[in-house]
Amino acid sequence: MTYKPPSRVRAGAPPAGSAALRRANLSLVLRELRDHPSLSRAHIAEASGLHRATVSNLMAELLERGLVREVGVEHAGAVGRPRRAVALHGAHVGALGMEINVDYIAVHGTDLSGRVLVERRVVYDAMGSGPDNAVRRLGLVAKEAVEAMRRAGAAPAGIAVAVPGLVDVARGVVTLAPNLYWRDLPLADQLASLLGPPRVPVRVDNDANLAALAEYTSGVAAGTPHLVYLTGEVGVGSGVIVGGELMRGADGFSGEVGHLQVDPNGTQCGCGRIGCWETKVGLAALVRAAMPEQAYGLPGMPVPDPGERVADIARGLASGERRMMMAVAQVGQWLGLGGSILANLFNPRVIVIGGYFASLAEWLLPHAQDQLRRLVVAAPAAQCRLVASTLGFGAASRGAASMVISDIIDDPTTIMDSPPRPAPY
Amino acid sequence: MTYKPPSRVRAGAPPAGSAALRRANLSLVLRELRDHPSLSRAHIAEASGLHRATVSNLMAELLERGLVREVGVEHAGAVGRPRRAVALHGAHVGALGMEINVDYIAVHGTDLSGRVLVERRVVYDAMGSGPDNAVRRLGLVAKEAVEAMRRAGAAPAGIAVAVPGLVDVARGVVTLAPNLYWRDLPLADQLASLLGPPRVPVRVDNDANLAALAEYTSGVAAGTPHLVYLTGEVGVGSGVIVGGELMRGADGFSGEVGHLQVDPNGTQCGCGRIGCWETKVGLAALVRAAMPEQAYGLPGMPVPDPGERVADIARGLASGERRMMMAVAQVGQWLGLGGSILANLFNPRVIVIGGYFASLAEWLLPHAQDQLRRLVVAAPAAQCRLVASTLGFGAASRGAASMVISDIIDDPTTIMDSPPRPAPY
Incomplete structure (x- = not known):
């Protein structure tokens, strides 16, 4: 070589x-x-x-x-x-990434070299179940994944969990996850005690942060050192890669884009504030504009069966329904406006749009890109593209696993001195 | 020791x-x-x-x-x-920082250890003079500073110039400085050729970026690793320190906060866009609200004798003039709104406000801090304070000098092999 x-x-x-x-x-x-x-x-x-x-x-x-x-x-x-x-030689060292979101739990387990050992998505109504049940269920799914990885010869040396909300990363506490109705939940400790011995480090982080890591390591714009990832669900958040590193800010709360006030004369958001960006581009806003006859709740509030609603809208768009087209144009323009805030402040090369934004990218992107061009001050010199994520629901759990790998490489002394006999391969 | x-x-x-x-x-x-x-x-x-x-x-x-x-x-x-x-032992190695802004040129020359050798502010109508005259004048001021530093035994090993605008840092070109009416100006090359031999590296950078560096190295919040600096002039820009490093983004255009759209139903900005933050908090906006009888131009447009206008307003506020108080309350609230965008996206510990914001901090800050608290999603967990800069007009030139020092320390081989005989001291 x-x-x-x-x-x-x-x-x-x-x-x-x-x-x-x-x-x-x-x-x-x-x-x-x-x-x-x-x-x-x-x-x-x-x-x-x-x-x-x-x-x-x-x-x-x-x-x-x-x-x-x-x-x-x-x-x-x-x-x-x-x-x-x-x-x-990392085949016997495992990294387990997980995500718990409004309506699913996802799992992504790899060995140290990134080889995928377990990948799974469990449909689960985390929002409706309350924190105690949700954490118990997360524990069960984690246990199964740990067992599967052990059988594959690579017991996890660390676990990271992605959560849609504000996370106190240092303490592993979910400060606030509005769409799960969680507040001050010590998730890392609770999950560790559910798993029992042998104790492995459990970390918790924001879903957008971890999805951004996944996009940076293996997504459509992998290796782009200045990159923003945008979640597109009922809630909207962003994870920011600056110079190849995940940006965290002073408390781990950077990239909170969903509740920026973009319209002082706008409607009230689920968070109580007025004119938040989520009220313009969150899934609830789209559903209300595209299917007003359904009379769903406030912007920023939960949407029943979100995946189904997105599929309905995609079908409507494919058959050229005018109201759907207008709704998507409007959301696309607001998407471009928020994108321009991110582009003006972070000057990324790429903004990767995930969640439902990715599912409807074909219809949203033309409007969004147009607005972005108009509103980015340094355009055309600052060339920022909006691109749709290709990682699907697995982005955050994949990023969680890659964060565990980084942790191990940053501090190899966390790995026990006498490893189990490596699996034959 | x-x-x-x-x-x-x-x-x-x-x-x-x-x-x-x-x-x-x-x-x-x-x-x-x-x-x-x-x-x-x-x-x-x-x-x-x-x-x-x-x-x-x-x-x-x-x-x-x-x-x-x-x-x-x-x-x-x-x-x-x-x-x-x-x-x-840097007493014979000099670092020259400069700033050219709408109505002045500032100079800050130090040796490698940061000891100040030259500090000066020249009143100059850079906006009204056109780029050719302004660059010539900058060259003359630079020559005088180089001479003075040479006499002090520390000829500059590098020069950095702060400019209020978008700068292509790699090429030393000012892409756009709206308030100077500059566009695609190759400032680094022009200044280097005006200075003649011995040729020293000339760099150009955004004024807010360099002021942020100065705040980080020697300002009121020195050493705070997550810090944003906000210029407050006719134009408003920001420089962002992330983890102790100046954030630049993909093209050096990060922190462009002045033309974020904060009010889709707002007035037109000098840049042509609608509802830019500058139309709410730029000096022109304050002057129009505080002294409507003076009938100054559009928001975002130049203000005659900006320093005088700020002094007038401070006097009015000190004597409790109601219209002035209302104007400052309104600008303060919009300042807090923009601050909340910075706080939500960068999660800094401190936002240092410079320029006229610092001069009127006593009246602006209560309103701004109040709005910030309401609009920061992660508050109170994310404790972000607004504080007034104490570096005055010299922030950007001071930051420019400290960037030259960093450059030398990053690559000491740029220093010639046979230094001049050190000055006796």
């Missing part, structure tokens, strides 16, 4: 203390190995500027933790003596 | 190629030295994980470039043999 030098430059001060330094160096070596099929210790020393002996020492720890393996001999060109190479 | 280990952790892959790696390592050592009065080579090796020989080698280059100096002996506690220490 040919050694490709790493492409990311990140200057900066080294971490404090020798344990932290060692973690950072272990992480640095793992990152190298993630980005290449295999590497010799000498290559890693050269690329990292670390001393050769340090690299050998770090490698011994990674071998012991079962995170890397020897893969034979690498010949460094025509001359020079052959070097023993190592490669990432 | 006591050695305090560095506090910032930044894991990540090392840079490509050995020249880039060397630059990154030189930078890493300089950063260490910037954050401590002095350090021994052994301490630097320990903190960085670099091999001792590598550190000595890097240090030799930094000594040769005149960026560090030997400062004698450091005793590492009660035991152990004394170690020779080195310190940052």
Whole structure:
């Protein structure tokens, strides 16, 4: 193989203390190995500027933790003596991503290399069930997934759960998930105790944040370093990738786009405020405009059988129903307006639209893109495209799994010292 | 002295190629030295994980470039043999920051350690003079500043210019500065050729971005890693610090807050759009509301003698004039609304208000803070404060100088190999 030098430059001060330094160096070596099929210790020393002996020492720890393996001999060109190479070896380390949303629970389990072991969607009325029942159900689904992954040889080393709401990430508490009627719910602790031993770290995060991570790692605009993901459900939220990193802000509450006031003379939102963006582009707003005869609730309020309603509207649009077309034009324009706020403030290259926005993208996008062009100050220099997500309902759980993998690579010492015997493969 | 280990952790892959790696390592050592009065080579090796020989080698280059100096002996506690220490030595390396705005040119020249050598504000009608005259005048002011810094022993190793508008940072071109009537102006090249040899790098950046850097390095909320700075002039822009770094977005156009549509039924802005935030909170909007008898132009359009107008309004407010109070209440509420957009999307800890917002903060802030509390979704969990800048007109030029310093520390190889004899001090 040919050694490709790493492409990311990140200057900066080294971490404090020798344990932290060692973690950072272990992480640095793992990152190298993630980005290449295999590497010799000498290559890693050269690329990292670390001393050769340090690299050998770090490698011994990674071998012991079962995170890397020897893969034979690498010949460094025509001359020079052959070097023993190592490669990432994550087949026995699992990462479990989950999502609980208004009407479903989704699961995405992979090993450290991202190979999918479990993928599942369970229809579940989380909104109507109340937090206690919902968490219990989430626990059952998690248990089944953990078992399935264990059978596949990769018990999860971490679990992350996506929730449609404000999350106190540091404490694993859902501060407010309006569409689930949750408030101050210590989800991480509750799920961990439902799962019992062996205890693995459980994290909770906002669904839009995790979907943005999934789009960045494997979606239609994968690798775009400045990217915004927009959920499109009854609620609307965004996850923001800035320079290849998920933006969190001071408290983890960045990207709260759904309740921006876009019309001071607008209607009242489910949240009590006036003229929120959700009252213009949330699924309830579309359903009310497209099917006024159904007399659904306030903008921003729940919609019965949301998937069915979107399918109804898509059918209406396909057969050219005028009221549907007008409703979609109107929502599309407001979608473009909100998109322009995101484009003006974050200057992303791409805004990926998910949820029902993606399902109806064909009809929404022309109106939205048009409005975006008119309202982005730096256009045409700042070229921001709206594109439909292709990840479907699995975006957030997929992003949750990839966050677990990042956590492990950031701190490989969270992996137990004596791994189970790797599965034969 | 006591050695305090560095506090910032930044894991990540090392840079490509050995020249880039060397630059990154030189930078890493300089950063260490910037954050401590002095350090021994052994301490630097320990903190960085670099091999001792590598550190000595890097240090030799930094000594040769005149960026560090030997400062004698450091005793590492009660035991152990004394170690020779080195310190940052930037007194002969200058950084020149400038700002050109509607009615003034500002200058802020420092040495590498941030010691101020030149600070000046020149009243100048840049708006009325046209780009050719304005650039010529900027060149003259720059020449005088370079001379003064040279006399102080620290010729600038780089120059950065702040401009109120959209800037193509990579090319040093002002794409659009509406209040200066500039469009596609290659300012960096023009200024460099006016200055002649010896050629130093000239950069151009947005004024709000650079003021945000200044607030982060030395303002009222210095060191707050999630911070937004808001300019308050005829135009309104923002600079955003995310995780201690200036956010730029895909093209350098992030933070364009002035032309967000906040009122679809609002008045037309100078930019042609409807209901831009500038039409609610720009200085023109305040002046029209506070002194309707003066019949100034459209919202978003120039205001004659802006400084005078703000002083008039402050006097009116101090004597309790009712119309002024009402105007400030109205602008304050819209200021809070725009602040809530910034708070919901960026989740900063602090929004620093500059320009005329700072001059009238006493009257604006109560209304703005009130509105902010109502409209921030994650409040009270997300505690975002509005605070008035204390840096005055010098914020952007100060930030420009600190960006030059960062550039030098990021790549010390831009400094010539044989520095001039340091000035005696």
